[in-house]
Amino acid sequence: MWVLAGWWVLALCAVGGALAKPPPEKKDRVHHGKELSDHQHDDNQDFQYDHEAFLGKEQAKTFDQLTPEESQERLGKIVDRIDGNRDGFVTQAELKDWIRHTQNRYIYENVDKNWADYDRDHDGRIAWAEFKNATYGYYEGEEFSDLEDKHSYRKMLVRDERRFKAADKDGDLVATREEFTAFLHPEEFDYMKDVVITETIEDIDKNGDGYVQVDEYIGDMYSSEAGEPEPDWVRTERQQFLDFRDMDRDGRLDPAEIGHWILPQDYDHAEVEAKHLIYESDKDKDERLTKQEILDNWNMFVGSQATNYGEDLTRKHDEL
DSSP: OOOTTHHHHHHHHHHHTTTSOOOSSOOOOOOOOOOSOSSOOOTTTOSHHHHHHHHOHHHHHHHHTSOHHHHHHHHHHHHHHHOTTOSSEEOHHHHHHHHHHHHTHHHHHHHHHHHHHHOTTOSSOEEHHHHHHHHHHHHHTOOOSOHHHHHHHHHHHHHHHHHHHHHOTTSSSEEOHHHHHHHHOGGGOGGGHHHHHHHHHHHHOSSOSSSEEHHHHHHHHOOOOTTOOOOHHHHHHHHHIIIIIOTTOSSEEOHHHHHHHHSOOOOOHHHHHHHHHHHHHOTTOSSSEEHHHHHHTHHHHTOOHHHHHHHHHHHHHHHO
């Protein structure tokens, strides 16, 4: 995630840390699909993976403390929210959207935290002027003694304005909450893909030709002192560049190739989990769920401490 004044902090850190030896760890620019849970997905053991996928990790902990009756009551209210068109059924698409929503809750919390700072007139929207004045107004009045700082400031302003305009679907330079979310978290929105690619090129492309050469690719991940041998993983990355990143074998990465690299078409965890929950709960096999079908299989969706404890006792007894 890139956000607000964080650009300024990063710029100053880059200047201040120029002489320090970089850490040997590999920098990863790839936006990976997130796992829905750290638990193993094995229904024969327990439903903890499904609980965290459906509720999110923190909410799953809350449900673990509920009685079965309380858990089912809250699940019923959640089902009403998932059924967006109020037709009495939960489809795979609706269930997938819900799972994505729960998994991205941290994003919405971040947006909520920033929203109050920038919606100064409390009209439920954030204009570019509001954001610019709140973020850059102080610096615009400053006289920069350091030309590098002045350049970094201008670069950040241009970059933020370009991203704000890309997120602003109707072009009125006023962001709705959804558009502001796309501005703060462009990697989560398909229509912001070109902006993410452009910003990545700007970060890595040191000679300004609009492409990423192999040395620029490696230099973004690692830089060594004179005479220091490259770690094995760096040599592997050079070969990865030649064999997989540079798809047309012209010795450089163009925007399309960079898109394949940093925004891969990952395994869709939310879609697979939605299919799984429907398959396990769909009694009449119409590929959609009624509220009652979900409540009948409530323990897979949400569970509670009491039922989990009972499952543990049963499992331990069987093992004996």
